Each structure stands twice: as structure tokens, then as C-alpha cells.
Amino acid sequence: MVEKDDVQAGQAQLQRLPPRLTPEETAARKAARERRDADMRGVSSIDAMRAAIKGGAQRLPPFTQIPRLGRLDASGFLARAAGGMPFLMAGVASRWPLASFTPQTLRERFSALPVRARVGDYVNTAFASDRAMRDMSMREYLALADSGAAGLPPYLGNLELRELNRFCHWPAYFTKPGPPRFWLGPAGTVTPLHADYDDNLFVQIWGSKRIFLAPPHHDAFLYPREANALLFGSPFDPEAPDYERFPLARQAALVELVVQPGDMLYVPAGWFHQVRSLSFSLSSNRWSRTMPLALLHASP
Numbered sequence: 001m002v003e004k005d006d007v008q009a010g011q012a013q014l015q016r017l018p019p020r021l022t023p024e025e026t027a028a029r030k031a032a033r034e035r036r037d038a039d040m041r042g043v044s045s046i047d048a049m050r051a052a053i054k055g056g057a058q059r060l061p062p063f064t065q066i067p068r069l070g071r072l073d074a075s076g077f078l079a080r081a082a083g084g085m086p087f088l089m090a091g092v093a094s095r096w097p098l099a100s101f102t103p104q105t106l107r108e109r110f111s112a113l114p115v116r117a118r119v120g121d122y123v124n125t126a127f128a129s130d131r132a133m134r135d136m137s138m139r140e141y142l143a144l145a146d147s148g149a150a151g152l153p154p155y156l157g158n159l160e161l162r163e164l165n166r167f168c169h170w171p172a173y174f175t176k177p178g179p180p181r182f183w184l185g186p187a188g189t190v191t192p193l194h195a196d197y198d199d200n201l202f203v204q205i206w207g208s209k210r211i212f213l214a215p216p217h218h219d220a221f222l223y224p225r226e227a228n229a230l231l232f233g234s235p236f237d238p239e240a241p242d243y244e245r246f247p248l249a250r251q252a253a254l255v256e257l258v259v260q261p262g263d264m265l266y267v268p269a270g271w272f273h274q275v276r277s278l279s280f281s282l283s284s285n286r287w288s289r290t291m292p293l294a295l296l297h298a299s300p
Contacts, residue, residue: 053270084294094262098167111139127233155189193234199288200267204259207281216270
């Protein structure tokens with residue numbers, strides 16, 4: 001027998017669902033978003049920007065390693081980034097106040113902070129609109145992460161946790177950076193292979209992560225699927241390569257590195273990357289919201 005309260009709760013949930021869009025309305029919304037994104041970045045179109053990024057990458061030297069540098073000032077960073085290749089700066093975040101925090105600090109100071117956790121099979125649904133997510137408090141998330149349940153460990157990924165921003169000291173490398181995003185979780189959390197078409201500064205605050213990178217024009221070998229005009233996912237897993245399903249991936253130049261606490265990695269727009277936590281980790285990143293630096297400084 002269905003209880004009256006259950007029926008009412010179901011009806012209320014249906015009332016909160018957004019109206020179903022027609023294909024024409026969906027296409028119009030997508031086009032409007034792409035126009036806004038292009039205007040923000042000062043480019044004629046996002047499609048043209050992606051094509052220019054891939055065209056420029058074809059002229060880069062062979063990708064065989066990721067340089068590990070010291071801290072750069074703003075002019076040194078811009079000069080290096082103009083080359084269009086990724087590089088790592090060691091120790092940039094080692095003195096951030098957040099670097100001295102621990103999971104216990106989060107429990108004690110931010111236990112009631114609302115978060116949205118990636119749960120279940122969030123790898124194979126990474127670029128789908130219906131990825132499994134669960135809202136909870138920071139305290140509940142940390143308890144869930146400690147539970148050691150089977151399957152992928154729960155992940156706090158790509159969250160704006162404004163309460164943590166004041167404990168970070170970002171260098172002024174980007175003229176129009178997006179808000180800091182935070183990534184928290186135990187060993188085994190993973191973001192599968194994908195390309196963002198914005199320049200990216202990624203900082204490892206606690207723990208270590210393994211990252212694979214590949215150049216933008218090697219999308220020809222990585223079977224990309226569009227999530228939106230600025231984000232493309234790949235079904236290929238460089239940690240467990242299946243060359244029978246993805247034979248072209250043998251030709252992709254995938255380079256591996258491990259980031260340690262304090263490291264800042266510059267990932268130019270359009271570069272594919274996959275990230276896996278090797279230990280309980282806290283990371284943060286910021287995307288630029290301007291024309292990619294490799295295009296801004298490209299020769300006419």
C-alpha cells in the first residue's frame with residue numbers, strides 16, 4: 001500500500017523537475033552558451049578557437065617530458081606559457097595556509113560545509129549529464145571516504161568551496177582567472193582522460209597524484225566525445241590501455257608525471273589529461289577565462 005506522504009513527496013519532486021526541452025530549444029541554448037563563452041574569451045567562436053589550438057599544437061616540438069621548474073614571476077610564467085607546452089613549478093603552494101591543514105582540520109572547522117560528492121561509477125559517466133552525485137556535509141563525506149566501501153572511493157571534485165579560498169595564495173599569472181575549484185578524496189579517486197579548452201593552473205596541496213598528458217592534436221588518436229564546446233572526454237584509459245578497442249591510441253604521445261605537495265602544473269588549453277590520487281589528496285585549480293596564452297602570443 002502506498003502511503004499518502006509518499007505520493008505527495010513524489011508529486012512535489014515531479015513539480016521541481018525542469019521542463020523538457022525540444023531539440024530546437026536545446027540547440028538554441030547550446031548556441032547561446034557558446035556565444036557567451038566566445039565573447040568572454042575574445043574569440044570569434046569556440047570552434048575556431050579549438051581549431052587554432054590544435055593547429056598550433058601540430059607545430060610544437062615532440063612531447064616527451066614535462067619540465068620541472070622553480071617558482072616563476074608573472075613575466076617568466078607568461079613567457080614560458082606562450083610556448084604552448086605544459087610545465088611544472090615546484091614548491092609554489094608549499095607555504096599556503098591550506099597546506100598545513102589535514103582531514104581532521106576539515107572535520108573540526110568545516111564539518112557542516114555542504115558538499116556534493118561523486119559516488120558510484122563516476123568514471124564511465126564522467127561526461128554525462130546524469131553522473132551519480134550525492135549532497136552531504138563535509139563531516140558526512142569524510143566519514144564516507146573513511147568507510148572503505150567497495151568500488152570507486154567517493155570524490156569531491158570540481159567544487160567551489162569558498163570557505164577555503166582565503167587559505168590559498170594564487171600567483172597573478174592569469175588576467176581573468178575563474179574561481180578556485182577544489183578536489184578532495186582518498187587514494188583511487190580519478191578524473192578520466194579529457195581536454196578542457198581553457199588554460200589551467202593545477203596545484204597539489206596534500207598528497208600525490210599521477211597525471212597523464214597528451215597534446216591537443218592527438219585527439220585524432222583518443223576517440224574524444226563532446227561534453228560541451230569547451231570539454232571533450234576520451235574513453236581511452238592510459239593506465240589500462242585497451243588497444244584492441246582503441247588501436248589509434250598507440251600513436252598518442254602520453255607522458256606521465258607525479259605531482260607532489262606544493263607543485264603547480266600548467267596545463268595549456270586543449271591538452272588531454274587524466275588524474276588519479278595516489279594517497280588522500282587535496283588539490284585546487286583555476287581555469288583562465290581569456291584567450292589561451294599560446295594563441296594570444298602566437299605569431300601572425
